[in-house]
Ligand SMILES: C[S@@+](CC[C@H](N)C(=O)[O-])C[C@H]1O[C@@H](n2cnc3c(N)ncnc32)[C@H](O)[C@@H]1O
């Protein structure tokens with residue numbers, strides 16, 4: 562995740578940099594259930610309204626939570642599928658809160674109404690993220706349910722009335738990129754606390770539909786709009802946060818934006834961004850799926866590091882005999898192609914490895930969704946044969962690959 566507002570605030574009001582501290586453990590995105598009331602075009606978990614046998618029981622979830630606490634995991638993001646379809650979600654959430662995790666709920670919001678909103682508010686989630694991928698019909702078409710937009714917006718209002726910290730999450734594709742300015746106006750009007758703009762990752766249905774990913778130029782326009790809105794918000798002294806996810810080139814893009822607008826701030830920002838280090842898959846981000854399988858992040862469900870029913874998360878996460886995990890934790894990562902030659906690898910960390918894998922069969926190839934120009938990444942000779950996102954043809958490249 563790239564905390565855009567955090568960096569803009571830092572350059573607006575620079576402070577001396579203290580010693581750099583690594584987070585105590587990874588943020589865990591926990592897909593507690595795969596069943597879902599929606600069937601979104603881009604869904605990495607390929608969820609739908611069917612039962613998925615073998616999911617963790619309540620007591621298994623509690624055992625894992627104890628291990629995560631012992632491993633000093635600071636944050637749990639409870640997700641799915643649709644987490645509110647899990648009957649024990651209130652108990653699980655309350656226990657996580659009582660154990661003093663920072664607890665986020667990741668939901669499509671459709672199931673939040675007057676009947677359960679007080680119960681949700683009482684849990685005291687640190688943050689509730691609701692997905693809205695556009696306005697009105699754009700969102701409904703994306704998510705495959707007429708009326709979904711109205712229901713999710715109603716949920717946002719109910720939660721905001723109860724002072725729950727709410728964020729809206731928008732995954733950019735060809736379908737919705739043009740709606741971003743109106744979308745940001747809506748966020749303003751609804752006084753949401755956080756706006757999370759996510760880039761598409763080629764996993765699950767998001768891989769099958771990767772031909773709908775926004776093109777580089779479109780992504781640049783979207784990012785410029787977002788940065789300008791965020792900067793305005795910082796200038797106005799607002800508390801609203803803008804964050805992005807799943808394309809670590811965003812940090813480098815911001816550095817170029819700052820270089821053009823306020824060159825005197827560039828070096829300070831560069832220092833901060835190097836500390837951030839970009840892509841955190843397998844390092845500061847971890848994923849546990851509905852069956853208890855552990856993955857380097859949510860988009861690696863085809864690659865399992867171990868299962869929490871058999872081994873502690875803490876053992877799985879530190880077992881560097883796994884070649885993929887070892888490669889992800891290596892600094893700098895041994896990345897090839899255009900990313901390997903990029904002058905900003907120390908900022909972006911090589912971006913999203915699963916996109917490279919899906920297009921080339923090699924998790925260490927360049928990320929095809931890097932939207933920076935050759936000049937911006939400091940290439941002396943223009944890159945020939947860039948890896949370009951092609952529509953999915955049904956050939957599963959990852960099956961052929963050796964991850965070592
Ligand atoms: C899998 S959903 C689960 C929670 C809930 N059902 C929802 O839709 O918000 C978690 C988040 O991942 C996002 N997401 C799903 N597939 C994605 C993909 N292929 N690339 C990027 N984000 C994706 C969703 O839009 C949502 O914001």
Ligand code: SF4
Pocket residue numbers: 597598599600601603604605606607608609641642643669704
């Ligand atoms: S993205 Fe969320 S709401 Fe959509 S199908 Fe997947 S789990 Fe369900």
